[in-house]
Amino acid sequence: xxxxxxxxxxxxxxxxxxxxxxxxxxxxxxxxxxxxxxxxxxxxxxxxxxxxxxxxxxxxxxxxxxxxxxxxxxxxxxxxxxxxxxxxxxxxxxxxxxxxxxxxxxxxxxxxxxxxxxxxxxxxxxxxxxxxxxxxxxxxxxxxxxxxxxxx
Amino acid sequence: xxxxxxxxxxxxxxxxxxxxxxxxxxxxxxxxxxxxxxxxxxxxxxxxxxxxxxxxxxxxxxxxxxxxxxxxxxxxxxxxxxxxxxxxxxxxxxxxxxxxxxxxxxxxxxxxxxxxxxxxxxx
Numbered sequence: 001x002x003x004x005x006x007x008x009x010x011x012x013x014x015x016x017x018x019x020x021x022x023x024x025x026x027x028x029x030x031x032x033x034x035x036x037x038x039x040x041x042x043x044x045x046x047x048x049x050x051x052x053x054x055x056x057x058x059x060x061x062x063x064x065x066x067x068x069x070x071x072x073x074x075x076x077x078x079x080x081x082x083x084x085x086x087x088x089x090x091x092x093x094x095x096x097x098x099x100x101x102x103x104x105x106x107x108x109x110x111x112x113x114x115x116x117x118x119x120x121x122x123x124x125x126x127x128x129x130x131x132x133x134x135x136x137x138x139x140x141x142x143x144x145x146x147x148x149x150x151x152x
Numbered sequence: 153x154x155x156x157x158x159x160x161x162x163x164x165x166x167x168x169x170x171x172x173x174x175x176x177x178x179x180x181x182x183x184x185x186x187x188x189x190x191x192x193x194x195x196x197x198x199x200x201x202x203x204x205x206x207x208x209x210x211x212x213x214x215x216x217x218x219x220x221x222x223x224x225x226x227x228x229x230x231x232x233x234x235x236x237x238x239x240x241x242x243x244x245x246x247x248x249x250x251x252x253x254x255x256x257x258x259x260x261x262x263x264x265x266x267x268x269x270x271x272x273x274x275x
Contacts, residue, residue, distance in 0.1 A: 022258040075167050091161035095257045098236025106241040112211045
């Protein structure tokens, strides 16, 4: 197993920037990108996509309800129930995971998203030192956690 | 023209519906919403869509399987793939199976409208 290199990890930073820019017209501010050493504290709504094939691991998107509500309102969505917020965060994880194939190749297999409510949801899924991207969009914090390895 | 939207995300189904209904595509009516390929096949039997927007990564039956099954059942259906799988080989595979266009997620309303116009112009 091999951990990802910097340019492979950067694709997730670019991808999350592009997601907000294209979907809302407003780029997020990337506030940090680091290798987590302490336990990770997420937000209430989590979308997780699992990788298999040429890579193993997950990409996790963790967002608070307020951010997701604003994102849905911008798309003229009127259903702001928790179920729909979970659907939205799952779709964002699916988009970031799917977009990674452009750089990482079609050998990267992607699961349908798993959605978890509760800030502890993200903790159970990650290993000790995942790569974490924190961001703010429309004054709201969020994080993307990339925990994957290349298979030989 | 009758449109069926196939995507496991409610956010995407609603968004595509809104784009279609809100302007520029007045000749298209949404006749079905499906959350996976298996549901799409059932709805297509009942509604006979002319155009389908098709996600690829879905539970139960994925988009690639669904394109094959749909075109076997209704060969004239115009399928526009709308997927986050944005690598070239996925797009080529979908087009080889008979899809008429490909839009990568995330997409703007205009990108979707143009792609739908392209696909329906072929019809």
